[in-house]
Structures are given as C-alpha cells and as structure tokens.
C-alpha cells in the first residue's frame with residue numbers, strides 16, 4: 160500500500176503517537192481518544208491522517224457563499240477537511256450536497272457533542288442541504304462489553320430528542336437507526352464490505368484477534384449513508400460529513416472504494432474535541448463528573464462548572480504575578496467556542512494571561528451561560544417528543 164498520505168487515504172495508521180512530545184502518548188481511534196489534548200496534537204493528526212488544514216483560500220470561498228465566516232471556523236474548532244473545496248465548487252456549479260453525520264448512542268448527550276451538530280444545522284440552513292443522521296446503536300452495543308440492547312435502545316430514544324432539539328429542518332432531515340433501518344443500508348454495506356479486506360480494516364481500525372466479529376463487520380454500516388444520497392437521488396450526489404476527527408478512519412476506507420462503486424468520495428470537515436472539565440481527555444460520557452449533560456439539572460451544571468479544572472495558578476497572588484494559562488483551560492475553551500464572541504474571547508485571553516482575570520470570574524460566566532443554555536435546550540428537548548415520527552427515515556425517502 161502506498162504510504163504517502165497525499166496519494167491514498169488509507170494509510171497504515173499507527174494510532175498511538177508514541178513519541179508525541181516526549182513522554183505524552185495520545186490515542187485517537189473512533190472508539191478511543193485518550194491523552195492530553197493540546198492544539199499541537201491537531202497538527203499532528205492532519206499529518207498522520209493525511210487530511211488538509213482549512214486554508215485561507217478555502218475559508219474565503221466559504222465566506223463568499225455564506226456571507227460570513229462561522230465562529231467555529233474562525234476559532235479553528237473546525238480545522239481540517241477532505242475535498243471541501245471540490246464540494247463547494249460543485250455547489251457553485253448547481254450541484255447541491257447532502258450532509259451526513261451521526262451519533263453512537265452510548266449515553267446521554269453532553270455539550271461537547273453539540274457543537275458539530277450546531278454547525279451542521281448552520282450548514283443545512285445556509286445551503287438548504289438534506290441531512291441524513293445515523294444512530295449507530297449496533298456499534299455501541301457491539302463495542303461495549305457491558306452494553307445491553309435495552310440500555311442502548313433507551314439512549315437512542317433519549318438522544319433523538321437532543322438531535323431534534325438542535326433545530327434541524329424536519330422536511331430536510333432524516334434519522335436512520337441502524338437496527339431499525341438496516342434494510343436501507345445493508346445492500347450498500349455489502350457492496351462496500353466486498354471491496355475491503357480484513358488486512359486493511361486491521362490497519363485502519365486497529366482490530367486484533369480478540370475483536371468481536373460484529374465490530375469487524377461494522378465499518379461498512381457507517382460507510383453506507385455516504386452513498387445513500389446517490390441512491391435516493393438516482394445519480395452520484397456529493398456528501399459532506401461534519402464530524403470530530405476521530406471518525407476519520409471510516410471515511411478513509413469509504414473514500415478508497417467510492418469511485419470503484421460509482422459514487423463520489425464523501426467530503427469531510429473535521430472538528431477538534433472539546434476538552435473535559437478535568438482536562439485529562441475529551442469530554443466523555445463515561446466520566447459523568449467532568450461532562451455537562453443536556454439532561455443535567457441547572458444546579459448540577461453550576462456545581463460541575465465551579466469545580467472544573469482551569470489554567471489558573473495555585474493562588475490569587477501567583478495568578479496576579481504570573482497570569483493564567485488560557486491555552487490549556489477548559490473553561491476558557493467552552494466560553495470561546497460556545498458563548499464569547501471573537502472580541503470577548505480575545506479580551507478574556509489577554510486579561511487572563513496578564514494576571515488581571517481570576518478563574519472565579521470565568522467559571523461564574525461559564526456557569527451562568529451554560530445554565531441558561533441548558534434550560535432553553537431542555538425545553539426544546541421536551542417539545543421534540545411529539546416530533547420524532549416526522550424525522551424518521553422511511554420508504555417515502557426513496558420515492
């Protein structure tokens with residue numbers, strides 16, 4: 160296999176960066192992200208995965224079409240892509256694109272999950288795109304030894320409410336639940352599966368002899384929605400996948416076989432991970448005390464934020480003397496990506512670095528903003544209960 164990232168998407172990925180910054184090890188696969196997350200890591204990921212950074216030219220092209228640069232692009236929360244320039248050129252030439260994204264329903268939704276979806280909604284509104292939203296309930300059942308079908312089904316139903324609460328347009332959005340809508344995916348998945356060897360899957364996903372057979376067979380199911388739009392539209396149809404960069408292995412194998420099957424390669428725009436409130440790794444549902452869930456009561460939200468890790472010094476006098484470290488501060492990151500505008504964020508950064516801002520102020524800003532956000536989101540989530548049926552994929556989508 161050609162190991163040059165620029166010639167082939169499917170590289171032999173060594174998913175652990177052993178020598179990353181001397182002693183810091185970081186692991187990024189679709190099922191595991193661990194290690195300390197720092198901005199430098201993302202530059203490494205672009206190299207390792209063979210994706211492209213978002214260039215100024217591309218951002219400019221985006222701006223021409225949307226009239227502005229979205230804050231999540233400006234702040235480099237979305238930092239990498241594949242074929243986004245191609246997709247936008249197609250759009251300019253009158254070829255609309257589908258959006259495709261998804262969720263592995265392994266627990267409740269925390270606010271780290273929400274950002275890529277808010278951006279996906281923005282793209283839907285700006286470009287009038289249809290969206291396929293996949294729930295990989297099979298993947299989450301197969302991956303976690305302790306997961307039962309019942310708990311995964313419960314989380315699927317709960318998470319669907321969050322997706323609807325994001326505000327996707329019902330006439331343009333369809334949810335696919337793998338175990339319920341498999342008949343629409345399976346014919347495509349078999350075509351995909353037939354073209355991918357076990358040897359490639361091992362190299363890309365890190366499967367071993369102890370990986371269960373379900374997991375080994377799963378990747379084509381997540382690849383299938385990349386091609387479903389072409390089947391719905393009865394012609395090759397461009398697809399853009401907004402997702403965190405840990406999902407990239409799926410798109411590498413999909414892109415490698417797309418043309419052989421008569422489809423376009425799916426384009427991607429990759430986000431960073433939002434750090435957890437303890438900074439050790441990305442926000443994770445398996446460490447509930449460091450994640451803010453959309454189902455948390457406002458008092459719990461406040462408590463979690465106030466006990467968050469920050470980039471501050473040990474004492475007030477040290478903070479005043481040395482300044483804080485906003486670059487590693489999850490509180491700063493949440494304010495920056497969710498609530499502050501560009502100017503506010505920059506001012507906060509400067510005040511922090513110069514020792515003129517204490518962590519208590521940032522924490523209380525974040526707690527206030529997050530509480531307001533969650534109260535509003537919960538209301539939308541409640542309303543979503545009546546709308547579930549409108550969002551489900553069905554036979555009519557193919558007519």
Ligand code: TRP
Nearest residue numbers: 259260261262263293295402406
């Ligand atoms: N595997 C993803 C997860 O565990 C869920 C998913 C399915 C997805 N299809 C997707 C994510 C497309 C992003 C884009 O969360």
